[in-house]
Amino acid sequence: MSGRLYASILQRAASYTQTFSSCASIQYSHICHLSSWGTSRTHQWCHRGEESGSWSQAGRHLSTRQDLDFQHSRVQINSILRSNEQTVSVPEFDGRGLSAVRKFESNQLAANTPNEDRRSAATCLQSKGMLFGVFDGHGGWACAQAVSERLLYYIAIAMMSKQSLEELERCMEHGRPVPPILQWYKHHADFNYRESASLYIDHLRVFWQELLDSEEHEEGMCPPDALHHAFKRLDADISLEAQVPLSNDLMKSTAIQVAFAGCTACVAHVGTDGIHIANAGDCRAVLGVQEEDGSWRALPLSQDHNSQNQAEVKRITAEHPPSERDTVVTDDRLLGVLMPLRAFGDVRFKWSRELQQSILNSLESGVDLDSLNLYQYTPPNYLTPPYLDVAPEITYHKLRPQDRFLILGTDGLWDELRSEEAVRLVGEHLSGVHLQAPVSPSERQLKLGQMHELLQKRRARASPPLDTNAATHLIRHALGTGEYGELCQERLASMLALPEDLARMYRDDVSATVVYLNSDLARPHHN
Numbered sequence: 001m002s003g004r005l006y007a008s009i010l011q012r013a014a015s016y017t018q019t020f021s022s023c024a025s026i027q028y029s030h031i032c033h034l035s036s037w038g039t040s041r042t043h044q045w046c047h048r049g050e051e052s053g054s055w056s057q058a059g060r061h062l063s064t065r066q067d068l069d070f071q072h073s074r075v076q077i078n079s080i081l082r083s084n085e086q087t088v089s090v091p092e093f094d095g096r097g098l099s100a101v102r103k104f105e106s107n108q109l110a111a112n113t114p115n116e117d118r119r120s121a122a123t124c125l126q127s128k129g130m131l132f133g134v135f136d137g138h139g140g141w142a143c144a145q146a147v148s149e150r151l152l153y154y155i156a157i158a159m160m161s162k163q164s165l166e167e168l169e170r171c172m173e174h175g176r177p178v179p180p181i182l183q184w185y186k187h188h189a190d191f192n193y194r195e196s197a198s199l200y201i202d203h204l205r206v207f208w209q210e211l212l213d214s215e216e217h218e219e220g221m222c223p224p225d226a227l228h229h230a231f232k233r234l235d236a237d238i239s240l241e242a243q244v245p246l247s248n249d250l251m252k253s254t255a256i257q258v259a260f261a262g263c264t265a266c267v268a269h270v271g272t273d274g275i276h277i278a279n280a281g282d283c284r285a286v287l288g289v290q291e292e293d294g295s296w297r298a299l300p301l302s303q304d305h306n307s308q309n310q311a312e313v314k315r316i317t318a319e320h321p322p323s324e325r326d327t328v329v330t331d332d333r334l335l336g337v338l339m340p341l342r343a344f345g346d347v348r349f350k351w352s353r354e355l356q357q358s359i360l361n362s363l364e365s366g367v368d369l370d371s372l373n374l375y376q377y378t379p380p381n382y383l384t385p386p387y388l389d390v391a392p393e394i395t396y397h398k399l400r401p402q403d404r405f406l407i408l409g410t411d412g413l414w415d416e417l418r419s420e421e422a423v424r425l426v427g428e429h430l431s432g433v434h435l436q437a438p439v440s441p442s443e444r445q446l447k448l449g450q451m452h453e454l455l456q457k458r459r460a461r462a463s464p465p466l467d468t469n470a471a472t473h474l475i476r477h478a479l480g481t482g483e484y485g486e487l488c489q490e491r492l493a494s495m496l497a498l499p500e501d502l503a504r505m506y507r508d509d510v511s512a513t514v515v516y517l518n519s520d521l522a523r524p525h526h527n
Contacts, residue, residue, distance in 0.1 A: 084108040085469045086187045100272050106513040107471035113500040116141040117509040118148035122182040127159040129271030134511045136410040137263040140373040143345035144263035158226035165208045203237045223269045224394045227278035235390040262346030277301045278392035281340035288405040288423040296427035298419040305342040307332040327381040335379040349388035406515040412508030416478035426470045471512040
């Protein structure tokens with residue numbers, strides 16, 4: 001974040017009481033450039049508190065000058081940054097074979113309230129490998145929550161052999177305990193949609209029954225086929241669940257929330273044969289490679305699916321009539337509204353107008369659509385749906401001895417850090433060695449002020465890390481890096497102290513998972 005932006009935060013905060021001093025309307029589109037959604041909803045600020053701040057129509061607290069405190073201590077900063085961190089060591093041998101993963105470290109930092117990011121990690125118990133995923137929700141957290149709970153199950157089921165699926169089905173038929181499919185690694189703050197658990201199990205069972213009926217499904221799908229099939233099938237189930245009658249109103253409203261919200265997803269299957277990445281949207285997977293001289297190189301394993309990806313724009317444009325060439329992607333957004341060009345849910349960009357209207361009208365009268373984060377809205381130039389798909393882009397990388405770790409992150413991380421910088425931070429955190437290139441001949445000609453800046457940058461790179469968790473280390477640097485690459489305590493404190501109604505205007509939710517690879521295992525495969 002530039003010094004100019006940092007100064008604007010302080011200036012904006014100091015004048016914020018003026019912004020909320022009257023019951024004037026404020027356009028949601030003023031901040032849509034920071035969100036995946038770009039709707040033009042208008043909110044009225046109806047009530048202003050005198051000492052403790054203001055309150056919006058939806059009950060969200062709006063900050064006043066008395067609420068703004070940018071003086072977090074180091075203890076407070078560390079407490080905030082580390083509250084969601086997770087470190088898991090993986091046994092080298094799990095009884096079925098060697099593991100390609102030594103350990104993983106993960107963390108999240110919210111900007112939205114509640115956090116719209118989710119993360120998942122699990123070991124496949126009926127097939128081989130481990131699964132990791134990061135999920136970036138938009139239009140609320142409902143879709144990201146459902147996908148983070150369910151997608152890894154769909155992938156694991158698709159990789160299971162027909163014999164293993166038959167055992168699952170026999171257990172279900174006779175009411176016996178079902179063999180575990182995944183060993184989950186949950187953070188204590190994670191939760192599940194308990195009221196929808198039976199629905200999710202029923203649809204997962206229908207999925208494996210269809211696989212059993214397939215003559216081709218004997219040994220199970222290979223990882224790339226399983227990833228692709230699981231993404232598509234889960235999205236189809238999310239769409240179906242919002243349309244069919246369900247047993248109670250809570251389950252029905254949850255299903256509709258999940259379908260009308262959306263989320264991007266980046267999932268990695270890590271096995272002894274290599275890494276498979278399935279990506280839909282603008283989350284990212286980056287491999288950390290250590291060169292022979294000890295330096296670090298970032299190897300992208302995914303591509304962002306947004307308007308900056310011209311191949312992606314051409315793909316979507318080609319799926320619609322030539323008359324829509326100028327409207328399918330406009331203002332760097334799908335139909336001028338949505339930033340990611342692939343996503344789960346988001347039926348507002350997939351269903352017909354008539355189906356959308358029918359489903360929203362089916363809710364019980366008296367249900368507050370705004371409280372469910374639903375509203376009557378159709379994107380402009382909505383002529384030939386669907387405009388959005390969840391089909392993931394699959395990449396494969398064979399493990400090599402120099403491949404040391406994998407970073408999965410939501411776009412809130414990559415908004416603040418380049419892939420190369422993230423790999424350097426984790427690599428130097430891992431090795432404890434901070435490599436500095438020799439001063440070049442051109443640098444020797446620098447003026448005194450320029451030389452001072454160069455030395456400041458070199459000193460910043462040599463600073464010891466404050467966190468044992470590499471994901472926390474990434475988030476700290478993403479939000480707190482100063483002009484010379486140094487950690488700026490005041491800047492970090494300011495970003496973490498922003499109240500909820502200000503935080504999303506300056507940063508996004510951030511999720512990061514760092515997977516450390518078993519390089520020794522890769523050595524014989526490489527040779």
